[in-house]
Amino acid sequence: MVDWVRLELDVEAFDDAAFERYPRRAREAGIDFATLADLGDTADHRRAVYELNKTCSADIPERGEFFSYEEYLAQRIEVPTFDPAGIVLAIRDEAWIGMSATSLRSPEVAFSEMTGVLAPYRGQGLSLALKVPAIRFVRAAGRRRLVAFHHPRNASAIAMNRRLGFVGQGGSAAD
Template sequence: MAVEWVRLALDLEAFDESPFLPRLRSCREAGVELTTMAAVGDTPEHRRALYELNKACSADIPGRGAFHTFDEYLAQRIETPVYDPRGVVLARDGDAWIGMAATTIRPEGFAFSEMTGVRAGYRGRGISLAMKLLAIGFARSGGVPVLRAFHHPGNTVAIAMNRRLGFVPEPAQG
């Protein structure tokens, strides 16, 4: 039986981040650094760290299955025309990479939330929401009107976070 993905969209022109800004401040006050892949350097070493982080954060996504090999990850996520290291928000605790929110600007005229995740030991602190705010800022900088996200229906925490930010259901594209 095929899974019917939950398709959500955020109107970037109407989005008001002001109610969520305290979350950014509280993360920073708690010592969580929010940065981007571009800021830390899009190096082979950092690509490997991003892969390991993405793999760890994806491990408990319902229906995920086996994660890509490193070479597959590079080919499918990094070495593509839509990859932009400015669109990969990172959360760090000291030297530890603890969260990521990867967003791409698509040539079809929208932004796509590729992945938002936080290592298990850091969940429940609002880090995902803080990263998502910065990802929304990146999407807005691309001049597109909408940010889309797809979720397995069992990924209720991610769906709820996006709904809290104002994402609404989007009908399946034919």
């Protein structure tokens, strides 16, 4: 059994300005950002989010088989915690190359479902660039904390979130 790393961010204390350079650099490199709400929460877009999430999740250590599309819809989309504004997409030449999906779990807490970037676009700060509007979404939704769980061998995701100010918290993935 994996002892997942639980990280938490105080959204109210997050300093947007300290990280604005990441989305700005991405835009200068021809990458745009939009939410699923901006683009339209359609069946085709849901399928595209699923495919992007599936591809990005393949690199998570010990991830195992990804959900079927029907399971994904039932567990991530067709649930009360879903908001299409919580899915931020990185787009280059109309192709979706990265995502950050966040769900609203309680009146106080949001959950970072997935932040991932396709392999050819990694190492450019896109994960950080995606998390900035995701954190703004959480703040605008009135949540105070953003929680993320990571496999302990997913060092790059852990480091990225720590860089943003996430700190370790007690508890398990079942919390």
